[in-house]
Amino acid sequence: xxxxxxxxxxxxxxxxxxxxxxxxxxxxxxxxxxxxxxxxxxxxxxxxxxxxxxxxxxxxxxxxxxxxxxxxxxxxxxxxxxxxxxxxxxxxxxxxxxxxxxxxxxxxxxxxxxxxxxxxxxxxxxxxxxxxxxxxxxxxxxxxxxxxxxxxxxxxxxxxxxxxxxxxxxxxxxxxxxxxxxxxxxxxxxxxxxxxxxxxxxxxxxxxxxxxxxxxxxxxxxxxxxxxxxxxxxxxxxxxxxxxxxxxxxxxxxxxxxxxxxxxxxxxxxxxxxxxxxxxxxxxxxxxxxxxxxxxxxxxxxxxxxxxxxxxxxxxxxxxxxxxxxxxxxxxxxxxxxxxxxxxxxxxxxxxxxxxxxxxxxxxxxxxxxxxxxxxxxxxxxxxxxxxxxxxxxxxxxxxxxxxxxxxxxxxxxxxxxxxxxxxxxxxxxxxxxxxxxxxxxxxxxxxxxxxxxxxxxxxxxxxxxxxxxxxxxxxxxxxxxxxxxxxxxxxxxxxxxxxxxxxxxxxxxxxxxxxxxxxxxxxxxxxxxxxxxxxxxxxxxxxxxxxxxxxxxxxxxxxxxxxxxxxxxxxxxxxxxxxxxxxxxxxxxxxxxxxxxxxxxxxxxxxxxxxxxxxxxxxxxxxxxxxxxxxxxxxxxxxxxxxxxx
Numbered sequence: 161x162x163x164x165x166x167x168x169x170x171x172x173x174x175x176x177x178x179x180x181x182x183x184x185x186x187x188x189x190x191x192x193x194x195x196x197x198x199x200x201x202x203x204x205x206x207x208x209x210x211x212x213x214x215x216x217x218x219x220x221x222x223x224x225x226x227x228x229x230x231x232x233x234x235x236x237x238x239x240x241x242x243x244x245x246x247x248x249x250x251x252x253x254x255x256x257x258x259x260x261x262x263x264x265x266x267x268x269x270x271x272x273x274x275x276x277x278x279x280x281x282x283x284x285x286x287x288x289x290x291x292x293x294x295x296x297x298x299x300x301x302x303x304x305x306x307x308x309x310x311x312x313x314x315x316x317x318x319x320x321x322x323x324x325x326x327x328x329x330x331x332x333x334x335x336x337x338x339x340x341x342x343x344x345x346x347x348x349x350x351x352x353x354x355x356x357x358x359x360x361x362x363x364x365x366x367x368x369x370x371x372x373x374x375x376x377x378x379x380x381x382x383x384x385x386x387x388x389x390x391x392x393x394x395x396x397x398x399x400x401x402x403x404x405x406x407x408x409x410x411x412x413x414x415x416x417x418x419x420x421x422x423x424x425x426x427x428x429x430x431x432x433x434x435x436x437x438x439x440x441x442x443x444x445x446x447x448x449x450x451x452x453x454x455x456x457x458x459x460x461x462x463x464x465x466x467x468x469x470x471x472x473x474x475x476x477x478x479x480x481x482x483x484x485x486x487x488x489x490x491x492x493x494x495x496x497x498x499x500x501x502x503x504x505x506x507x508x509x510x511x512x513x514x515x516x517x518x519x520x521x522x523x524x525x526x527x528x529x530x531x532x533x534x535x536x537x538x539x540x541x542x543x544x545x546x547x548x549x550x551x552x553x554x555x556x557x558x559x560x561x562x563x564x565x566x567x568x569x570x571x572x573x574x575x576x577x578x579x580x581x582x583x584x585x586x587x588x589x590x591x592x593x594x595x596x597x598x599x600x601x602x603x604x605x606x607x608x609x610x611x612x613x614x615x616x617x618x619x620x621x622x623x624x625x626x627x628x629x630x631x632x633x634x635x636x637x638x639x640x641x642x643x644x645x646x647x648x649x650x651x652x653x654x655x656x657x658x659x660x661x662x663x664x665x666x667x668x669x670x671x672x673x674x675x676x677x678x679x680x681x682x683x684x685x686x687x688x689x690x691x692x693x694x695x696x697x698x699x700x701x702x703x704x705x706x707x708x709x710x711x712x713x714x715x716x717x718x719x720x721x722x723x724x725x726x727x728x729x730x731x732x733x734x735x736x737x738x739x740x741x742x743x744x745x746x747x748x749x750x751x752x753x754x755x756x757x758x759x760x761x762x763x764x765x766x767x768x769x770x771x772x773x774x775x776x777x778x779x780x781x782x783x784x785x786x787x788x789x790x791x792x793x794x795x796x797x798x799x800x801x802x803x804x805x806x807x
Contacts (some may be wrong), residue, residue, distance in 0.1 A: 180226035203490035218470035243276035255384015285342030388479035409475035521689025547603030564761035566650030
């Protein structure tokens with residue numbers, strides 16, 4: 161006999177009045193309410209006892225009658241599946257670690273979720289597709305449930321490559337058909353997460369430690385590398401033909417122990433899972449692999465989908481938008497963290513550049529364009545990264561004589577930095593030169609990619625030089641660093657002048673420099689327009705010290721070779737294509753400090769010392785006081801080379 165039942169979702173003011181039979185079991189009640197769109201998979205029958213609501217699990221609905229859970233006033237309470245339940249069930253606010261075996265959850269909890277956007281996917285969550293792998297990296301990404309293109313995902317994939325070694329060529333060549341049913345998506349952001357005391361204390365201890373970088377790496381082992389901020393829950397089955405090879409979420413139809421024997425064996429086509437044909441990805445049935453019916457049973461998709469009506473059978477089937485756990489820290493603590501690690505070489509690149517030299521003093525400008533990877537662009541657009549540029553240039557033409565090239569950085573306030581290139585000719589000849597420019601971006605790693613072993617830690621020193629009132633063409637900058645001991649220890653260092661202003665007063669001036677053993681840097685300026693030493697402008701000199709580069713064969717210190725009637729040179733192994741190297745000159749000085757300013761010419765297979773001609777007749781300080789050239793007998797000069805891999 162049917163009775164009037166008040167259906168009341170917990171937490172909502174509105175209720176619905178329905179005629180239901182109190183003697184029906186809850187599984188039958190659910191079917192009836194589903195047919196009238198009164199209830200869906202997100203709502204659970206609940207019994208009110210005092211002020212508490214006790215949920216009836218989906219698999220137990222066949223064991224309870226409606227009259228056993230309604231109140232004396234004939235109220236049927238429905239409790240909505242909320243994000244808290246799903247977060248606790250799947251540890252959604254725990255950090256994750258990528259691996260060859262799939263995503264791993266961290267043992268410790270860095271954050272607790274305070275809020276979340278929970279969305280029911282409904283019919284659009286159903287699709288069939290074929291899973292293929294383009295590369296090793298693509299295999300790792302998809303094995304760890306990332307299917308969209310996201311540069312942050314690629315960074316975490318690199319962590320797997322650097323830590324594990326495994327042969328899986330057969331896996332890369334394989335492909336799988338799959339059926340997927342997404343039930344809900346959960347989205348949250350940094351403001352929805354609350355830092356745990358344990359994680360906060362571990363981060364602060366790492367900041368104050370002797371080696372913060374290593375401590376932070378250890379922390380990721382405990383708390384995970386990242387937290388995905390969008391998660392799809394539901395089920396996915398991988399098929400070889402019609403045979404299930406892997407099940408992610410749901411219950412396999414053959415597993416009789418897990419299935420509720422009292423559930424109706426016929427699939428209700430009118431359930432709220434409506435397959436949207438427009439969303440269904442094109443699926444080629446001809447590609448299905450034939451199988452032996454006697455060996456394996458055809459997968460029963462309808463029964464599997466029915467098992468996903470129970471939220472307890474859901475699994476994570478896709479992860480999106482991963483964010484490094486340290487980026488999720490409060491802003492002040494996050495800044496302290498990456499500053500404690502120090503600056504890094506964030507990016508290196510080699511680009512072709514056509515330099516048009518059609519009149520004396522003409523310069524070339526190389527702009528940093530949008531071919532920089534997205535994650536690096538995001539870093540350098542963040543003022544907190546405090547990034548800087550280092551560059552070097554080489555000519556690609558064979559046997560090009562009587563010209564060499566120099567570069568310096570132009571960095572105006574609130575403007576993208578650029579690389580200024582000058583060609584220094586013995587005698588002016590108009591020409592277009594085919595150059596290769598190498599540049600690297602140095603700054604704080606605000607994305608915390610320091611976990612990659614090939615990211616270099618550096619020390620960056622900035623020395624400001626103010627132009628003097630007199631015609632000073634040669635000067636030195638006090639460094640107060642034991643460059644000799646750094647040379648002996650194999651610690652490379654380099655420098656580059658950085659201009660904040662660039663106009664007719666300095667746009668034809670080349671600023672040269674030589675490091676010296678007396679803890680100074682000799683600086684000098686030369687006008688390529690007038691072919692003479694010129695007054696030093698105001699600029700900032702940046703010194704880059706490579707403190708812990710992981711691959712020692714990328715840098716070296718070499719002495720010069722000497723031949724009669726030839727400039728001192730260093731032979732290099734020829735490479736195709738030509739690769740510009742970051743080079744620096746170190747001079748061991750004695751009491752006689754009258755060496756001429758030295759430039760370095762880099763070309764294919766060789767680095768040479770170059771002296772410039774000055775047409776001052778000789779009246780300038782350099783021509784009158786700096787007259788000595790490097791000689792073979794003294795052996796007091798070395799060249800430092802650095803050739804970082806492209807990142």
